[in-house]
Amino acid sequence: MAAASDRPFKLLVLPGDGIGPEIIRETLRVVDWARNAGLRIELSEALAGGASIDAVGAPIAEDVVDQALASDAVLFGAVGGPKWDHLPRAQRPEMGILRLRQALDLYANLRPAVCFDELLDTSALKPELIRGLDILIVREATAGVYFSLPRANEVDADGQRRAYDTQAYTEAEIARVCRTAFELARTRQRRVCSVDKANVMETGALWRAVATEVAADYPDVELSHMYADNCAMQLVRRPDQFDVIVTDNLFGDILSDAAAALTGSLGLLPSASLSGLGKGGNSRGLYEPIHGSAPDIAGQGVANPIATILSFALCLRWSFDRADLADRLERAVRQVVSSGVRTPDIVEAGVAPVSTLQMTDAVLAALDA
Amino acid sequence: MAAASDRPFKLLVLPGDGIGPEIIRETLRVVDWARNAGLRIELSEALAGGASIDAVGAPIAEDVVDQALASDAVLFGAVGGPKWDHLPRAQRPEMGILRLRQALDLYANLRPAVCFDELLDTSALKPELIRGLDILIVREATAGVYFSLPRANEVDADGQRRAYDTQAYTEAEIARVCRTAFELARTRQRRVCSVDKANVMETGALWRAVATEVAADYPDVELSHMYADNCAMQLVRRPDQFDVIVTDNLFGDILSDAAAALTGSLGLLPSASLSGLGKGGNSRGLYEPIHGSAPDIAGQGVANPIATILSFALCLRWSFDRADLADRLERAVRQVVSSGVRTPDIVEAGVAPVSTLQMTDAVLAALDA
Ligand SMILES: CC(C)[C@H](C(=O)O)[C@@H](O)C(=O)O
Ligand SMILES: CC(C)[C@H](C(=O)O)[C@@H](O)C(=O)O
Numbered sequence: 001m002a003a004a005s006d007r008p009f010k011l012l013v014l015p016g017d018g019i020g021p022e023i024i025r026e027t028l029r030v031v032d033w034a035r036n037a038g039l040r041i042e043l044s045e046a047l048a049g050g051a052s053i054d055a056v057g058a059p060i061a062e063d064v065v066d067q068a069l070a071s072d073a074v075l076f077g078a079v080g081g082p083k084w085d086h087l088p089r090a091q092r093p094e095m096g097i098l099r100l101r102q103a104l105d106l107y108a109n110l111r112p113a114v115c116f117d118e119l120l121d122t123s124a125l126k127p128e129l130i131r132g133l134d135i136l137i138v139r140e141a142t143a144g145v146y147f148s149l150p151r152a153n154e155v156d157a158d159g160q161r162r163a164y165d166t167q168a169y170t171e172a173e174i175a176r177v178c179r180t181a182f183e184l185a186r187t188r189q190r191r192v193c194s195v196d197k198a199n200v201m202e203t204g205a206l207w208r209a210v211a212t213e214v215a216a217d218y219p220d221v222e223l224s225h226m227y228a229d230n231c232a233m234q235l236v237r238r239p240d241q242f243d244v245i246v247t248d249n250l251f252g253d254i255l256s257d258a259a260a261a262l263t264g265s266l267g268l269l270p271s272a273s274l275s276g277l278g279k280g281g282n283s284r285g286l287y288e289p290i291h292g293s294a295p296d297i298a299g300q301g302v303a304n305p306i307a308t309i310l311s312f313a314l315c316l317r318w319s320f321d322r323a324d325l326a327d328r329l330e331r332a333v334r335q336v337v338s339s340g341v342r343t344p345d346i347v348e349a350g351v352a353p354v355s356t357l358q359m360t361d362a363v364l365a366a367l368d369a
Numbered sequence: 370m371a372a373a374s375d376r377p378f379k380l381l382v383l384p385g386d387g388i389g390p391e392i393i394r395e396t397l398r399v400v401d402w403a404r405n406a407g408l409r410i411e412l413s414e415a416l417a418g419g420a421s422i423d424a425v426g427a428p429i430a431e432d433v434v435d436q437a438l439a440s441d442a443v444l445f446g447a448v449g450g451p452k453w454d455h456l457p458r459a460q461r462p463e464m465g466i467l468r469l470r471q472a473l474d475l476y477a478n479l480r481p482a483v484c485f486d487e488l489l490d491t492s493a494l495k496p497e498l499i500r501g502l503d504i505l506i507v508r509e510a511t512a513g514v515y516f517s518l519p520r521a522n523e524v525d526a527d528g529q530r531r532a533y534d535t536q537a538y539t540e541a542e543i544a545r546v547c548r549t550a551f552e553l554a555r556t557r558q559r560r561v562c563s564v565d566k567a568n569v570m571e572t573g574a575l576w577r578a579v580a581t582e583v584a585a586d587y588p589d590v591e592l593s594h595m596y597a598d599n600c601a602m603q604l605v606r607r608p609d610q611f612d613v614i615v616t617d618n619l620f621g622d623i624l625s626d627a628a629a630a631l632t633g634s635l636g637l638l639p640s641a642s643l644s645g646l647g648k649g650g651n652s653r654g655l656y657e658p659i660h661g662s663a664p665d666i667a668g669q670g671v672a673n674p675i676a677t678i679l680s681f682a683l684c685l686r687w688s689f690d691r692a693d694l695a696d697r698l699e700r701a702v703r704q705v706v707s708s709g710v711r712t713p714d715i716v717e718a719g720v721a722p723v724s725t726l727q728m729t730d731a732v733l734a735a736l737d738a
Contacts, residue, residue, distance in 0.1 A: 098569075129493050161540040161578075162539045163571040164538075165536045166533055167535075168532070170530065171529055201520075203533060233630040234630075255623075258601040258602060266606075
């Protein structure tokens with residue numbers, strides 16, 4: 001990966017479908033702010049998801065994958081919509097993101113579940129349980145049941161359909177994502193909870209063994225283990241017991257959505273998919289909001305751009321080695337949310353909602369102040 | 370299965386470990402109440418879980434499995450404890466319950482997530498979101514990743530460990546549990562939400578196809594589909610949107626625990642594992658509280674017996690064809706909870722907690738009233 005000094009960082013932008021293009025358009029204004037602050041970024045843009053299916057017949061073109069491989073980071077909007085819902089699994093918009101995760105070896109999917117205290121009231125949980133909540137879920141994202149073979153949907157001799165999937169993990173695949181979790185825990189409360197079904201699954205037993213081995217290299221970080229079902233329960237009952245959670249691809253998919261829902265700040269949460277943690281914030285990464293493409297409100301200019309803007313903050317931190325700019329951007333967003341500026345998704349009674357553009361204006365103004 | 374008229378129902382009781390024996394002991398007093406109400410029940414008792422490991426070296430003895438096969442119903446306490454935590458997966462206490470599910474073909478695991486409005490305050494969720502909540506999760510419990518082969522933990526040629534599990538489903542396995550869900554929906558709000566990861570898994574795609582086919586036989590029941598990650602999110606955000614959820618073994622394990630946690634009534638929730646719905650409430654079933662063996666409070670006589678008592682109510686309903694007695698018992702429990710009788714797990718500030726025995730006394734008194 002490049003250091004800012006020798007060449008510009010390459011950022012590939014994939015707006016995708018639905019509200020993707022409009023939230024990306026506004027986030028690019030924040031990218032400009034970073035450039036004005038002295039960061040050299042070379043931008044390119046390409047199609048992904050439904051837009052790519054319509055144009056080239058695949059959720060992501062191979063030359064776009066190559067372009068992503070040649071980039072330092074990818075900024076992703078959102079993909080999918082009713083138009084492509086009838087397509088078979090392998091041809092659907094979501095396959096674009098799975099293909100990128102694997103091609104770029106983005107094995108560590110970071111999903112922060114952070115509560116914006118100003119939005120406490122929008123959460124389903126009692127305020128006292130989630131005030132100040134800050135959980136980081138580190139989900140393995142390039143192996144497990146999402147990618148393992150064999151898998152098939154077959155018809156057997158007597159005409160009965162039978163489907164199967166495989167969940168496979170090597171110790172190397174588990175160890176590297178656990179290392180990422182332990183490294184990140186060192187920047188936080190130094191507690192990692194490893195989640196599995198070691199009581200039922202072979203991969204769970206290996207997961208638990210390897211997590212325990214990796215922990216030996218991090219004596220300053222506390223490791224605990226939890227079964228996935230209990231974790232789902234504990235997230236609801238007492239979410240503040242968690243600092244970093246590390247888990248496999250499938251459990252991570254489910255538990256990170258549950259954790260995000262707890263915060264009540266769903267429309268504001270970013271995510272990062274990293275190929276490990278590079279030295280000093282120079283990791284290859286893909287950055288995207290955790291929300292979907294929201295086809296129902298697409299094109300109206302009312303989508304909340306904050307999750308995408310905060311995804312770019314993660315990009316500044318992890319791929320562009322500019323934690324300083326990331327901090328400034330995150331502070332500016334906090335300030336805007338504190339000041340009561342609200343897109344329709346987070347609006348309170350009696351407040352006039354702002355547009356995607358106006359929300360971004362507010363963030364840029366806070367950055368300038 | 371027997372009708373009450375020709376021979377007594379056979380009930381096998383497996384107290385298990387931890388608080389299992391004490392909650393079962395009290396529930397047997399409620400079994401006596403049902404006998405006094407004219408129900409003929411032939412009781413037997415055997416070991417399961419850690420108690421069985423200690424006595425015969427296995428979490429359940431094969432002759433106990435045979436005894437269960439010869440019974441109409443099994444009443445199960447809880448298993449496990451620190452004493453057996455070091456054992457390898459295949460020898461652990463939980464394997465007893467998995468072995469029974471498979472041997473008795475208990476493919477439909479019914480997990481009601483019901484909110485006791487008197488305990489609203491103990492929930493992590495805002496009262497208005499869960500008041501009157503009544504979700505029924507129907508979890509497939511004899512196939513999927515819990516039981517499918519091949520599965521292994523291996524070391525490959527270059528010395529690296531690799532583990533894998535298989536999740537397999539036939540259309541028959543999916544169809545029968547979906548039928549159970551649709552039948553049960555007919556006794557409720559007539560809405561079934563089928564949960565899968567059809568966008569990622571082959572078994573998910575088959576699950577969705579078969580659920581849709583089964584729905585054709587239930588035109589009076591509304592079917593919807595949801596991805597498992599979104600379901601975890603929706604359970605937290607707006608749990609009252611669900612009536613019946615039907616899903617696979619692994620998703621059901623996680624989502625039913627999340628749903629139970631929402632209610633705040635965790636210590637009160639029963640479960641039933643049925644080999645389908647027999648004609649007129651004569652299904653073979655295993656009944657157990659959803660809570661664990663709570664080794665920390667075992668032997669103190671303070672465990673809450675209500676989840677086990679309500680599990681026996683489900684037994685009356687589904688295996689002993691006595692919906693009338695089940696209704697009476699459930700009403701009595703509601704009344705006791707309403708009247709403010711509380712074991713320590715659900716006690717409010719300023720209320721003196723009662724013992725396991727006293728709570729059962731209260732239920733029996735309400736039944737007599
Ligand atoms: C779109 C889908 C394939 C994806 C996943 O299941 O990983 C999404 O839910 C996510 O979590 O990023
Ligand atoms: C004890 C364990 C094997 C079991 C499971 O995973 O099914 C439990 O969590 C349950 O849900 O009944």
